[in-house]
Amino acid sequence: xxxxxxxxxxxxxxxxxxxxxxxxxxxxxxxxxxxxxxxxxxxxxxxxxxxxxxxxxxxxxxxxxxxxxxxxxxxxxxxxxxxxxxxxxxxxxxxxxxxxxxxxxxxxxxxxx
Amino acid sequence: xxxxxxxxxxxxxxxxxxxxxxxxxxxxxxxxxxxxxxxxxxxxxxxxxxxxxxxxxxxxxxxxxxxxxxxxxxxxxxxxxxxxxxxxxxxxxxxxxxxxxxxxxxxxxxxx
Numbered sequence: 001x002x003x004x005x006x007x008x009x010x011x012x013x014x015x016x017x018x019x020x021x022x023x024x025x026x027x028x029x030x031x032x033x034x035x036x037x038x039x040x041x042x043x044x045x046x047x048x049x050x051x052x053x054x055x056x057x058x059x060x061x062x063x064x065x066x067x068x069x070x071x072x073x074x075x076x077x078x079x080x081x082x083x084x085x086x087x088x089x090x091x092x093x094x095x096x097x098x099x100x101x102x103x104x105x106x107x108x109x110x111x112x113x
Numbered sequence: 114x115x116x117x118x119x120x121x122x123x124x125x126x127x128x129x130x131x132x133x134x135x136x137x138x139x140x141x142x143x144x145x146x147x148x149x150x151x152x153x154x155x156x157x158x159x160x161x162x163x164x165x166x167x168x169x170x171x172x173x174x175x176x177x178x179x180x181x182x183x184x185x186x187x188x189x190x191x192x193x194x195x196x197x198x199x200x201x202x203x204x205x206x207x208x209x210x211x212x213x214x215x216x217x218x219x220x221x222x223x224x225x
Binding site for chain 2: 004033035037039040041042043044045048056088090092098099100101102103104105106107109
């Protein structure tokens with residue numbers, strides 16, 4: 001079975017632009033969580049989606065949004081990019097809501113210039 | 114401030130030695146998890162310990178949890194160069210997707 005996949009792997013944007021990041025969970029997993037990891041820090045929780053509904057949200061501005069599709073894949077959208085949005089964006093899938101074991105994708109590295 | 118705080122921030126040891134990393138947190142938890150990350154890539158789940166457990170083993174890993182002190186430790190025995198990575202603890206205060214929080218991590222270097 002394939003692991004969690006994310007696309008693109010790298011992305012360069014300029015301030016004010018919009019970006020969409022994509023994640024495909026492990027087959028059979030219904031929960032997808034998104035994290036932002038700034039260089040040298042631990043991942044920060046952004047969203048969790050389970051069965052296509054938002055089930056958790058971290059302390060991020062409304063510029064960040066996400067959705068989950070019927071096939072459980074997910075998109076993370078960030079509007080009006082700021083330099084501080086430069087980070088590694090990680091997607092994790094788990095079988096259920098509890099997230100007792102999360103499987104992480106390789107991440108999308110976003111650079112905002 | 115972050116829920117989980119690992120210490121030390123960085124640790125350098127020789128192959129074969131044991132490595133101990135500590136994690137402190139602030140609120141009550143249902144479980145605590147440890148993850149490993151190699152060179153800024155995706156994280157790998159190592160072990161989960163529940164709030165009613167005191168110690169757990171998985172291969173060369175030993176995790177302890179002291180809920181009275183709100184702290185956990187990860188011990189890697191007989192370390193190898195391949196153990197070189199960043200290690201993070203993460204707490205989940207409830208089972209409904211709220212506040213899954215990682216600490217800043219311990220960067221472990223195992224020298225051959």
